[in-house]
Amino acid sequence: MTDRKPYAADRLQSRGRLFAERISTFRSPYQRDRDRIIHSSAFRRLKHKTQVFIEHEGDYYRTRLTHSIEVAQVARTLAGALGLNTDLAEAIALAHDLGHTPFGHTGEDALSRLMEPYGGFDHNAQALRIVTSLERHYADFDGLNLSWETLEGIAKHNGPILDAAGVPLKGELPVALAEYNAQHDLWLHTHASAEAQVAAIADDVAYNHHDLHDGLRSGLFSEEDLMELPITGPAFAEVDALYPNLEKMRRRHEALRRVFGVMVEDVIAVAEHRLGAAQPKDADEIRHLGMTIIRFSDRMFRELKVIRQFLFHRMYRAPSVVAMRTEVTQVVQDLFALFLDDPSLLPEEWHEDVAKAADTHALARIVADYVAGMTDRFALQEHVRLIEGSKAWPQEPYRG
Template identity: 70%
Template sequence: MQAPYATDPGRSRGRLISEADSAFRSCYARDRDRIIHSSAFRRLKHKTQVFIEHEGDYYRTRLTHTLEVAQVARTIAGALGLNEELTEAVALAHDLGHPPFGHTGEEALDRLMQPYGGFDHNAQAIRIVTALERHYARFDGLNLTWEALEGIAKHNGPVTGVLPYALAEYAERHDLELDTYASAEAQVAAISDDVAYSNHDLQDGLRAGLFDEADLAALPILGPAFAEVDRIWPGLERPRRQHEALRRVFGGLVEDVLVTSRALIASLDPDSPEAVRHAGHPVVRFSGGMWQDLQVIRRFLFERVYRAPSVMRTRAEVTAVVEALFPLYLERPDLLPAPWLADLPARPDSTVLARMVADYIAGMTDRFALQEHARLLADAAKTARH
């Protein structure tokens, strides 16, 4: 049974382009399914989470990360009496806007796009689901419900001040009430992202040999988890020991969210989703103590994983790829695929062209970006020789 503050599909604000209801799916189930069947979702398979997609078969990709986020989100949403289908839809869409090479690619593209409004992966996700996916006869994008779009746009909180270009463009024709908090379902999707990556980046860092269990012994949450495993199963082989400890960390994070959020919701006593949106603060959160412990773990991850020498070398290499491709396409838009050129005005201004180039590069997978970089630079070298 859903709570009174859960989002009710029967009271959805609907879609920008009106459609008949499905006979066997709720509107949010249809949103979820459209996201799963989108081209952008499939491309997440070959996009970086932390380690470049081809560096190993066992590291998370952006797709496996997204699936883990969705699993956590469904669990939390069900326990809080929320709408699991909407929660899952937002979770599955939350990283659709990431360019190749993870946050490194995003930082490079944002720098290059500063003269043209910048680049933000959350705003790009909105652009993908409202414009760039082109499969349906009646509309561009996926024509998701208002609630799904709201969740994608502001699952991390209200979006105020100067809006990212892609989000500002859409907000002109569809008011997502960006100055309020999102639904509790979207807040669950956001915190599930924190739970998932806090756990799997530790696991991937261990697998990559960037640190070992001894380095984790002094960290909050982790040290006690390993100690408990050693007490129950002394002498357990290393892979099982790691897994047993990290699953305890994972479960502890979820339990903390549930206990804290239930208390916040009980204090607020919301009688509708609107009461959650206008609470003035998130209602799905970690406890203060857990949040402080997570900051210690994240500083460790920043130093030992995200800024590890091997990772930094790769970051420099892939940054160079994006920095080479962007000006090349700006100078030679004829290098873009024919379907993209069909949308280009005869004499596009610099911003229109730059936005198209950014859309194209952002849609690339890691391997395609590397292949195009190698091919185009080889062609340029041949031309220079002749």
């Protein structure tokens, strides 16, 4: 691990929390944030939320939980190698997907369309809403009361959201971001910390790696297909040269871990070069550089784009995946319409929020919060219970 750099987030210089708390005697603010995220209900629910394949389709496929753990591992590695704050990078990485709906991006696409008349839906903004409002376990505040730096990273790890004049860079500012930013300014017009940028690139590294693993396991493509692609082809060729006649699963693992390593080494090399050229004196200079400092090289980006195009056609839009997407889209649409029409069907603990809803927009946001929080299996079971009447899905009973 490299010595901490001056532009790393300093635990002693944190901008603090919305609600002041006594400082821990044995944990930094970012360690405390990490622990609160891990112990949250939303984090546990990621166990039964889709990454690519619906949760009940197989025990070996990644879920949002295993994906988040892999992202956190990559983030800690990158942050350590670059002399950044590993605890902050890990906390942001663990929280980055808390706002995902059941059924992955399919569920988000469906809920986004349904929420268009009511202010829209965005999973990054929903993650912020969860950690600042929807988690309700503490006596003194709603949410997890995370530090400013962790909240900033959750909100804008993919880059600025507003321009210098405060105008959204893409579409409208998500409601959850606008509401929270009005009371706790997260500097939505700047880039995020280096640690948040590490979490963002770690997400790319993790899914580019594990989607290849899961696609091979599903049988949607083969190792021979990957030998025709950049990065993966040389990786398999290297393994074949070093280990002739290696058994299939070991060969696969050895090749894909080389793919993993190539991506990580590329990010570190590019970041070291860009940081060396910029010479930022502190964390705020990173935010105001006007560019992403943690990124892939141009060559790596182009080669990964080829792989992503391959995965799009052979995996994300494979007929079996598309068929399941159609089914689960209908599930989300049906549940949203049902609860919006009759909010009394929501669990009792949601009734107080419903009673406070000033208009249909506010009610729709509550329904979206509830549906987005569902796991795959719970959404399917509720669809059966409330709409279908009877249908056997291959899953265990939902126990909350």
